[in-house]
Amino acid sequence: MFVVLAGCLMRPFPNVQGTPAGKELDHVNQQSYDDFIYSELELEINEQERLWAASKRGVQIVIDGSPLGIVKDEEAAAALLEQYKQSRLPKIGLNTATLNGSDSTNTATVATAADKAKVRILTAAIDKEQATEQPGQLQSAEFMQHIELVQIDIEPEDIENNDTLLDKIATGGVKPFIYTVVRGDCISCLAYKFKIDKQVIYNNNPQIRNDLIRIGEQLDLSVSQPMLTLKTVEQRISSIEVPFTTEYVEDNSLKAGVQEVVSAGIPGLLRVATNTTRIDGEFIEEAEVNQTWIRSATQAVVKKGTMIVAGMGTGQFSWPVYRAKLTSDYGSRWGGFHPGMDMVSEQSGITASDHGVVSFAGWKTGYGNCIIIDHHNGYSTLYGHLSKISVALDDRIEKGDKIGVMGSTGNATGVHLHFEIRKGEVQENPMKYLLKAS
Numbered sequence: 444m445f446v447v448l449a450g451c452l453m454r455p456f457p458n459v460q461g462t463p464a465g466k467e468l469d470h471v472n473q474q475s476y477d478d479f480i481y482s483e484l485e486l487e488i489n490e491q492e493r494l495w496a497a498s499k500r501g502v503q504i505v506i507d508g509s510p511l512g513i514v515k516d517e518e519a520a521a522a523l524l525e526q527y528k529q530s531r532l533p534k535i536g537l538n539t540a541t542l543n544g545s546d547s548t549n550t551a552t553v554a555t556a557a558d559k560a561k562v563r564i565l566t567a568a569i570d571k572e573q574a575t576e577q578p579g580q581l582q583s584a585e586f587m588q589h590i591e592l593v594q595i596d597i598e599p600e601d602i603e604n605n606d607t608l609l610d611k612i613a614t615g616g617v618k619p620f621i622y623t624v625v626r627g628d629c630i631s632c633l634a635y636k637f638k639i640d641k642q643v644i645y646n647n648n649p650q651i652r653n654d655l656i657r658i659g660e661q662l663d664l665s666v667s668q669p670m671l672t673l674k675t676v677e678q679r680i681s682s683i684e685v686p687f688t689t690e691y692v693e694d695n696s697l698k699a700g701v702q703e704v705v706s707a708g709i710p711g712l713l714r715v716a717t718n719t720t721r722i723d724g725e726f727i728e729e730a731e732v733n734q735t736w737i738r739s740a741t742q743a744v745v746k747k748g749t750m751i752v753a754g755m756g757t758g759q760f761s762w763p764v765y766r767a768k769l770t771s772d773y774g775s776r777w778g779g780f781h782p783g784m785d786m787v788s789e790q791s792g793i794t795a796s797d798h799g800v801v802s803f804a805g806w807k808t809g810y811g812n813c814i815i816i817d818h819h820n821g822y823s824t825l826y827g828h829l830s831k832i833s834v835a836l837d838d839r840i841e842k843g844d845k846i847g848v849m850g851s852t853g854n855a856t857g858v859h860l861h862f863e864i865r866k867g868e869v870q871e872n873p874m875k876y877l878l879k880a881s
Contacts, residue, residue, distance in 0.1 A: 501597035504608075506670045507588045511611060512603040513595070520592050523605055524671075527612050528584060531673050531723075580678050582718065587672040615668030624660045639666050669723075677719045678732070685711035687740040697748025700757030700820065708743030711736065754839045756797035756818025760876045761842060763796050763826060763862055764788040764849070770859055773872040782870035783825065783863035791849040793860060796824045801838045801846075810861065811853025814846055827861035828853050 502520050504511040514520050622633070630651070634641045645651060647663040656662065687708030697703060716733040719726070764786055771785035795816055802823065803815035810827035814834060817823045830850025834840065851858045864873045 499596055499598075500594055501602055503593045503595050505591040505593055506612075509670070511670065512608045513597055513601050514605075514608070515602055517592050523608060524586070524590070526605070527609055527671065528586070528673060530609070532581070532584065532675070582676045582678045584673060584675045587674050587722065588670070612670045613667060614665070615670050617665060617667055619663065620665045622662045622664045624656050624658055624662060626658055628656060628658075630654050630656065633662070633664065637664055639664060672723055674720065674722050677721070679717050679719065681715050681717065682737065683713045683715055685713050685740050687711065687743055689743040689745055691745050691747045693749045694746040695749045697746060698750050698752055698755060699748050700759055701748035703746040703748075705744040705746055706741075709738075709741035711740030712738040751798070752819075754798060754800040754819055756799050756820045756822060757842070758797070758818075758820055758822065760796040760824070760864060760873075761794075762877055763793055763824075764860055765790045765792070773874065783827075783861050784873050785859045785861050787859045788849070791830075791858075792845050793826055793829065793847045793849060795840045795842055795844045795846050796862075796864075797822070797842050799823070799840050801834050801836055801840060804832050804834055804836050804838075807853070809854045811855065812847070812850065813853075816840055816846075821866060823865045825861075825863040825865065827863075828855040828859060830858075 501513045501515060502517050503513050504520050504523070514523060622637075630641055630644055633639075634644060643666055644662065644664065647665060687710050689708060692705070694703070714735045714737050715731060716735075717729055718732050719729045721727055765788050767786040767788055769784060769786050771781060773781060773784045775781070793814075797816075797818050799816040799818040801814060802817040803813065805813065807813040807827070810825070812827075812829040812832050814826045814829065814832060815823055816826075826847060828850055829847040830852065831848040832846070833848070834844075834846045840846065849858055849860050855861075862873055863870050864876055865871065
């Protein structure tokens with residue numbers, strides 16, 4: 444091009460003949476034309492030199508100081524790293540919905556090396572805008588390693604294929620190791636022999652079923668060492684019901700044991716955001732990052748009766764013996780039904796389980812010496828097998844009063860107390876009431 448243009452400059456107007464009258468004008472026109480052509484030529488040469496120089500530059504990807512390979516430019520490098528990241532997310536059980544449409548990597552320029560090559564640092568952090576709070580949304584994904592993009596002089600053939608580079612990132616450049624099964628081999632044997640984890644064998648060879656391998660079968664025993672590790676943070680939103688508290692207001696116009704709801708309580712509802720951090724899919728930690736009240740709890744208000752009426756129970760039963768030890772429970776026993784429970788104690792005294800009036804005191808078939816106390820609230824209690832009765836019919840009894848002594852009268856195999864709680868005429872499981880008193 445230069446030679447042709449130079450040739451043109453030798454005779455800019457070959458068919459134009461000047462006249463003496465126009466020599467000066469002709470000279471000016473020729474000089475202006477020459478300047479224009481030389482200016483255009485200089486621009487063309489500079490552009491060609493720039494394009495030639497650019498064609499000799501490429502970008503080397505360096506991971507933690509180890510070169511990965513060479514690509515055309517920084518955009519190609521960023522695209523390659525993003526492609527690898529996107530390929531990893533589904534494999535570790537995450538989706539990329541919250542990351543689509545946003546930059547995958549932030550960059551910052553740093554000082555050059557001795558050769559003054561231009562270097563850009565990939566900070567690895569991929570800070571994303573806060574996603575819409577939905578369960579299981581990916582908040583961030585970042586490479587743990589330090590990544591550099593270094594501009595270097597190259598030859599066109601130095602640029603490497605993307606698939607080759609992706610495979611190198613995934614495997615760390617480890618060459619495949621294919622093993623042929625021989626007689627006596629087993630999964631555990633191969634893991635021990637080659638010092639690899641059994642799970643690696645299963646992962647590399649999904650065709651294995653029930654640990655069955657055959658002689659001559661080829662197994663992939665390659666142990667990949669990925670050059671990049673992906674750290675992800677996933678946010679989960681959950682709604683937690685918070686129990687309401689209850690304020691009890693004593694009311695001496697209500698009988699003891701009676702409660703009346705003034706205003707019902709309403710549980711609160713709390714929205715909790717929890718971030719789960721994983722590295723290559725492996726759980727690392729879970730942290731609560733935010734709490735938002737959807738609805739505050741409303742306290743319940745309950746009136747609690749305190750009025751004591753002689754002979755009327757509170758409805759709250761206490762254990763009839765000191766430090767009771769159960770010897771037989773309520774329910775099925777010896778092919779029949781046991782309507783109460785049997786207990787023994789280091790002390791033989793029997794006490795009333797609640798306020799009431801003695802409705803029976805004497806001998807009762809099967810029970811031997813027996814006491815029944817009517818609590819005048821729909822409940823009654825029975826105390827059987829006593830060796831001594833210390834109360835009489837129609838006596839008013841206070842909760843905790845001593846009423847008799849433990850014995851073995853009636854159908855009893857040893858000294859103990861048989862105790863029943865009756866609601867109306869129905870014998871109920873005493874533990875349902877006594878556990879509340881424990």
